[in-house]
Amino acid sequence: MVDNAAVNSTVQRLAEFVRPTVFGDFNVISYNVTGSFAFALTRGEFPQDDLLVRIQSPCLFGESFGVNSCDCAAQLTKALHVGSQEPAFLLIYLSYQEGRGLGLAQKITAIETEVKQHVDMVEAFHLLGFPLDLREYQAAAEILKKLNRKCSIRLMTNNPKKVAGLEEHGIQITSRVPLLIDPPNDACQRYLASKKHKMGHILPNIE
Numbered sequence: 001m002v003d004n005a006a007v008n009s010t011v012q013r014l015a016e017f018v019r020p021t022v023f024g025d026f027n028v029i030s031y032n033v034t035g036s037f038a039f040a041l042t043r044g045e046f047p048q049d050d051l052l053v054r055i056q057s058p059c060l061f062g063e064s065f066g067v068n069s070c071d072c073a074a075q076l077t078k079a080l081h082v083g084s085q086e087p088a089f090l091l092i093y094l095s096y097q098e099g100r101g102l103g104l105a106q107k108i109t110a111i112e113t114e115v116k117q118h119v120d121m122v123e124a125f126h127l128l129g130f131p132l133d134l135r136e137y138q139a140a141a142e143i144l145k146k147l148n149r150k151c152s153i154r155l156m157t158n159n160p161k162k163v164a165g166l167e168e169h170g171i172q173i174t175s176r177v178p179l180l181i182d183p184p185n186d187a188c189q190r191y192l193a194s195k196k197h198k199m200g201h202i203l204p205n206i207e
Helices: 060-065 072-084 104-117 121-128 138-148 160-167 186-199
Strands: 011-021 024-033 036-043 051-056 089-094 153-156 173-177
Touching: 011 138, 024 138, 036 072, 036 138, 051 072, 051 138, 060 072, 072 089, 089 138, 104 121, 121 186, 138 160, 153 160, 160 173
Parallel strands: 051 089, 051 153, 153 173
Antiparallel strands: 011 024, 024 036, 036 089
8 A cells, every 4th residue: 555645745764863962962864855955853762742842944144154143043052952951852954944945045135135225134025025934844844743743842933933834734832932042242133123023023032
């Protein structure tokens, strides 16, 4: 009998290995997502109810170059640190969703517009006619179902749309766990204020 769920899946497992990190050892599972890559970093035994989960999209400038006008790298670091203290933890890294799913080339154009026009991130996207968020969570939901089956999760996010996006694909979320970062500079403060007031992120630490 053909497994239709497997045939229709957008996610195919590629490899699995353990890697040491500054937060301890993590099991790394790599996936092909229709020609792109996603990664699951895991600790502990699965499946289990109320598993702590973080879904992370990439930020080249923050994660690789140390740019701190956004909170992307700080969120990734904090998520891994918090997760390393949990009996079980899963971080799903969607490497193909740079720039809120817009792509790196468009993100670079948006950053240039933001800097030269002295506007915030949302205004830059609007000026360029770019959609503000094209991220999808079907692949993340598939990975969750593969690893944690039908068990519930606690989702580490400040973004209610991420909660809704996973729930649309059948993921049971029992609670939203805040992932708050204190802005290190004025540029990051403006970035987080834009997230809060124009994108609906829940950031009680930001004016």
